[in-house]
Amino acid sequence: MKHSLLHYYREKQKQSEVENVYETQCPFCSMQCKKKVIEQSFVTRKQYKTEGVDNPVTKGRLCMKGMNAYAHAVHEDRLMHPVRKQPDGSWKEVSWEEALELVRDQFQTLQKQHGTDSIGVYGSASITNEESYLLGKLARVALKTKYIDYNGRFCMSSAATASKAVLGIDRGLTNALADIPKAEVLLLSGTNIASCQPVMMPYLEEAKANGAFIIVIDPRKTETAAIADLHLAVTPGRDAALTNALLASLERQGLVNEAFVKERTEGWDELQAHLQTISLKETADYAGVNVQDIEDAVRIFAGADTGMVLTARGVEQQTDGHMAVRNLLNLVLLTGKIGREGCGYGAVTGQGNGQGGREHGQKADQLPGYRMIDNPEDRKHIAEFWGIPEPELPGRGVSAYEMLEKVKDREIRAMLLVCSNPVVSNPNASFIKDSLQTLDFFVAVDLFISESAQYADLILPAASYLEDEGTMTNLEGRVTLREASKKPPGSSKPDWKIICELAEALGAGAHFPFRSAEDVFNELRHASRGGAADYYGMTYERIRREEGLFWPCPALDHPGTPRLFAEGFARPEGRALLTAVESEAAQTTSKPTETYPLLLTTGRVMAHYLTGVQTRRSTKLAARLYESFIELHPATAEAYAIAEGDLVDVTSEAGAIIVRAQLTPDIRRDTVFVPFHWAEHQNVNKLIPGKLDPVSRMPGYKSTPVTIKRHEPALQPAQT
Template sequence: MEGDSGVRSHCCFCSMQCAVRLEAKPSGEGLDLRPDPGFPVAGGRLCQKGFHAHLHVSHPERLTTPLVRRRGGFAAVSWAQALEEAAARLQSIQGRYGAGAVGVFGGGSLTNETAYLLGKFARVALRTPFIDYNGRYCMSSAAAAMNRSFGLDRGLTNPLDDIPAADIILLVGANVAECQPTMMSYFRRAQKRGGRLVVIDPRETATARVADVHLRIRPGTDWILMNGLLRAMIAEGWIDEDFIARRTSGFEAVREAAAPYTPERVEARTGVPAGVVVDLARQFSLAPRGMIFTARGVEQQVRGVDNVQACINLILATGKIGRPGCGFGAITGQGNGQGGREHGQKADQLPGYRSIEDPAARRHVARVWGVDERDLPGPGTSAFEMFQQMTAGRIRGLLILGSNPVASSPHRSLVRRALASLDTLVVIDILPSETARMADILLPGSAWTEQEGTTTNLEGRVILRRQATSPPGRARLDWRILCDLAAALGKGRHFSYSCAEEIFHELRRASAGGEADYFGITYERIERENGVFWPCPDLDRPGQARLFADRFAHPDGRARFFPVSEEGRRPEQPDMEYPFYLTTGRVVDHYLTGTQTRRTERLVRRTPGPYVEIHPETAAAFGIGDGERVRLRTRRGKAEYPAKVTDRIRPDTLFVPCHWEGDECVNQLTDDRLDPISRMPSFKCCAAALEKVGAEHTTSKGEDVHAFSGLREERSSAHSV
């Protein structure tokens, strides 16, 4: 059949991992890409990024030869020279300052094989505890809350096919229509059969515009709203006492913590009207089937774990989990954000989601790797804390693979200082990102069309990309570069593989018996079954698509409630000097820091640059017209953007998309304080000042900081529940 021609693969962008077919053009130059309707996840759909996902692969700026920084700039060298120099520099640093003086920074878009190998490289080839990855900025808050409550972190506890059966769905801080566009069809199917979609977000996003209910919550108050919903459920007798008694523990502490959050108090703190709080609590509780999904809007905060925990408490209190149309999901952002966090890129983790501090886990993985368990390092620090270690002089060398932390990290100026302070920075990438341009040694890696390997989508389905093209010029496959560098470091015997599938077989053994057990998954099964869900410990049995039908992953089989109270860090609050909330997020045309999508002309034409969304009332108060330049200031820096005046944002809130580098990078401004549990930075909520460029007018210190609270506007615009 014509539709079966070409190489089967999956889009490199979001966590839906939509299926595509890749085929060489008749001219022999480049690839044709089309959706693959034979794969169940997206039903043959692609978003605009997906249709153009192959174009950056052949961009003229593609890195094709190893480069070493010499006086006057980069010089092209042979692979032998580049690897020899990289190994010598890293060994020299470790010889002078110890193994922990070199760190490793990975990415959530790497294949499972490469992510696994990077973790092994850090702990075996370098023997350093310092490894983390950009997924720390994505899923860490949700992962921490799910592990605490369920004993297991898999983004969605249900397969996507369960969503249309829901009678009510809460999307909390999730702009699915722009971040995972092909996922929207599942929510629309639920609506068509009578289900209600409720979006909780300070902005009227593309997702909110198709919702039945949109609540414009005040930034940073999500956990307060969830506590208020729970309190209303308890007060009205709408909770599932039987489920709580049979399958959970810790509810009494949660009952006590929720008690102060009356509807009136919630309204005063969040801006959501008291009547709406009670109505939503009733509708969610009494619906036969309900689901809650969170994303970066609530997770990228200093109380990100609390926000997610409060959502999980609602699911457990109503017994809505473990069956079709009932469950919790944290919507993974990056292409392999799920698999990337399971097999060793995190600072405290070994393959299979094992703890690096667990003696049994260390023994198991050491046996698979053929090393002495005493030689495995302990836990390191989180992603942003690694940059703090650099500024303190403790980390003096760094290897980065497939990530652009200069643009993606908070407090960009600190990260730039940290990288500039290093004795040696080695970067493996395909395009000259802002981070890559700071490298001392720049190694050309492989794009998604050139790699063979597995990824794990947002529902926990392990899928397979097949190689369609070869890396251009002298570029090499990412996993091959790691093996070659390990050999240059004298550890080649531990990194001797002939193909990606060989690495995957070792990953299977390393993960066996862990929480994220891949042992029963093979390339052949993935192709035959259109992907295999984990956990899958047995070659002869299917993976587990729906979790927690009978028991949770804690040893006693019970889920855990955790109270969320006023104790803990508060988001940075507006004050006289910085009277607005600043939040960030994605737009549909771009992905992460834009290294790939900003090199795709068709996407750039649609969204050529960043902007700041400003409510008309706010714009009028500052004399700002649509398109005029404005300056934002926070306690970390300042940046200028054109104004986009829109009533789709609260008057007290400003929004800037996050996909640009340099002077346009919004992470010059964002808050670098971390959630105490997940170590997630507070990208989504900080205090900011606004001024029109060329004008002296700013909010004066004597002006009421609540002038832009937006409560009046919010009440009138919130859909009725």
């Protein structure tokens, strides 16, 4: 009898099972892996599993984050309806009508009192191209404010400004990922691909199997550096100096590709004169790398027929990051390794849409198609396309961090925050928290009540990646289409729809007549036409059929452009620009002091992503690493009387945090490392000062002077 009942209920359960399959892309890093999430519904529960889908970029591979990315999308903490903060600090659900009316009344009242620029818009490199485009249009057409920027400012801005200045175009990689295995030498500067883009590692492994020599520049022997043939453990913040030593050695060994330099570049005479003033020994010592390793690296890199340089945040997130990247571009150009098969430069994008996010108008100085807001022709083109008088198009604003300074100064009185968490991601994090609390009105668009959204007056519930269709541009410049067939829960909505409804509430609905993400993309294509990032030749149907298209793609019969600069550069006369770079940016670079003798560098770990709002809601990911840590050399730990597992106070001029010690010989003795995925007392960005690169406006996350000591818990008063 008991067996029969058990059999009955099992059969009943099988009959009740419903399976839904959602074709999508991973929402995290710039590889944008194709996958499907399988939802199985039973009588009392649902369960999920993820499978990779074959595609030209990742061949069906997924990392642990991609496998578990469904968790935050179905998490019980998801916001289902708009919520408004009450006087006692609690949240109350409100209707969309009430929420939109509140935004309209608050924004219009503040702009009437303080001017159109009293509203700031803070965007994201995790939203789609369509939403990036709409957010820029909302700021400049509906709100008429110049203040818009996005969290991608902290991702690739140094590489972007350097590439545009030197090559004339900023695209993550100048060639396709498929070129990596064809390179005879790879130089990776400040990029830990194994932790940050794990599914990209097979490209490096294939190159190594083909005989490639791999050089890694990093103060830590990371999982990526472990596969290197030569590891240059640079002192944090001295990347420009190290590259100067490489270039000086290149010139002195007579390894400059003189034919390429003469035919394809300008500025060699000035750069050569500069290199001849450099003491190779002194510069190498300052960079923390021995001369023999520098000479070997140069001989191998220059001697190979093909080669690539890949950079990431380690070199870019410096207060001289713009010039540090320009110096590495000098190395690419002086050896002629660009515009050919197996050759090129690439900034390995961090966020999922870090590339596309800045191409269509979220950045303070840019308009759709990578047009520049200060360029009269670009302004005229976009104003006419949008149907507004050119004088009404606002001018250049400021960077993301500087917008929060404007908030503190009361120049910006209200803010729209979309899919970002500045309290955790910005430098000088305690200042950011104080700044947000001074806003007269603060509205956030998010999946959750994040560390930043908790200070909002109103939160609008966004759809997750499973529910939000649109295009993304990966690190190669390949535009992919993320399908989304899952219905948003409750009354949450895709970001593109929220932006359109905000525009309607603000009286600009005629400029936002879209009924689907594809409608938005079709306008974006035309807006970008003729720009550097030309998407005109792309359609959803083409992207589906061809599994992604590389920009520029200027016509419907154009195949796209996997490799840039085969014939010339996007600068006057087709020549790239060589630049003399100082080894030390005295005006911005922080140095160790007697009080703060160690250098802090920050970065990612494999199990988490950005500020952790999404990945910390996956039990499987959180279980892999549930708290932050400080990585330090055993000799350094001994000097400070710190043992493995101790809690450690880490202090800089900007603030202090408490994290747990992890000892490893794979880091310089003068360097400590803390990841940036945690908040509150583990928020490493409390330690980072608000100094910015003078060109890219990038903060210096990678070289902050700090001191450490073993944490001593405060004694509790004795009970009486």
